[in-house]
Amino acid sequence: MAYLSIEQVRKTYGSPRGPVHALKDIGLAVREGEFVSILGPSGCGKSTLLKCIAGLEPVSGGQIAVQGRPLKGPPEDMGIVFQRDVLLDWRTILDNVLITAEFAGLNRAAMRERAGQLLQRFGLGGFENRHPWELSGGMRQRAAICRALLCDPKLLLMDEPFGALDAMTRDDLNLELARIWQDTRKTVVFVTHGIAEAVFLSDRVVMMDRNPGRVVEVIDIDLPRPRHLALRETPEFGRYTAHIRHLFASLGVLKDDAS
Template sequence: MSASTITSVDVRKVYGGDTPLTALDGISLDIRPGEFVSILGPSGCGKSTFLRCIAGLEEISSGSLKADSREISGPPDHVGMVFQRDALLEWRTIERNIMLPIEFAGKPVANYQQPMRDLLKLVGLTDFGSKYPRELSGGMRQRAAICRALIDQPSLLLMDEPFGALDALTRDQMNAELQRIWLETRNTVVFVTHGIAEAVYLADRVVVFSPRPGRIADIIEIDLPRPRKLAVRETPEFGKYTNRIRALFHEMGLINEEPGQVNEAVAA
């Protein structure tokens, strides 16, 4: 399956009501096939709204938003989505949770048994397919959710702060795991986060959103070799990217420190 292209031109999203709220304003962005793009910004800046627009779960108010040269008017073909909460059904085994998209699509489940086993092996859950979600740790549950998103071989994977609810150590492990999975699948990934180090570690490009209404404040190319070890976050090269983003947030009034005082290579 070839990877998807996303093209956004001057996208605007306004929520109606007595007091209209502009969530996105003038978002223009080209996401290349097979690219890993992190969208980074403060809470409420519209980054998750933009992701839902790409997923076809929200309609844009104006502008143009296309997946593979087709205007998005509903969920695009071959898209998988992972949310902050794994949303696994507690009464289904992990295998049956993974098969949900296949069942919903009315496709023959039998044809996906081997792909499911391959995915479980890929994420280190080979021995847990018959377990129930309550028997898994938070990180293992999120691995299962990623398997569910990948079972139908999506060309586009959308991830909305998927590791935000995990502890710091598990989050680090999941960052490394996601990089490894993506290097094998090479689908297009759009990853929403508010973690500076997470955004830089995972991405080919980091798209920084301003506070609401969400606008693109900067697009940063991440020139670090892959595969990336977690230790890369301690290097001066990595620190240049995180410091650049911190300085940008300082200019927006989101960080109170003076830019010269921001020297940490690793951000939360």
């Protein structure tokens, strides 16, 4: 049985000009402990699909189930990282991370040690008592990831969490996320528009197109783990990224260099 099952999911929004079909007949089964990236252009429904998986948006048709149980709201044992860090500026970084424990009804004092360990691992040791406005964008997003990981969720949803960061910070966080997954084998659904990022992180890449949002291909990524940035320079890695680029070019999403 799949850990996460998405069966013929549709999502339609109403508008004064008529219905907007954001998702059409999305089908996907994610195994427990698998890292799956959802890759596609802006407007293809990637974030909408993630919100449906998170129970933040109702589906218009079809069904989403976690461990065989149909979704009726946010699933238990889930952590989520949004495009923006959404930290609370009036709380310290430590208190922002601990807010997850508060929402879960857990003892703050008992979770402080884990919060400190996570902050240390993500390069934020010594910044526990700083406020978000004192940190760079990359540091804020690291804190947001710590917050999502605090209660050790089985399912981790990430909505373009590195999209607004500079290339070096993005590479650093890609490496750390790959290490976290290697250590914990969480089930991860990761939304991105970065082809190399999707290939580097994933066991499978789900390619989507728009108007309406739909799955056009699912690619198994057979590359060795643990992964290091040098992997991106190998012919095997290049073949995956070239295949994805060519497919998107055939859909009119990208220009093909060969054309």
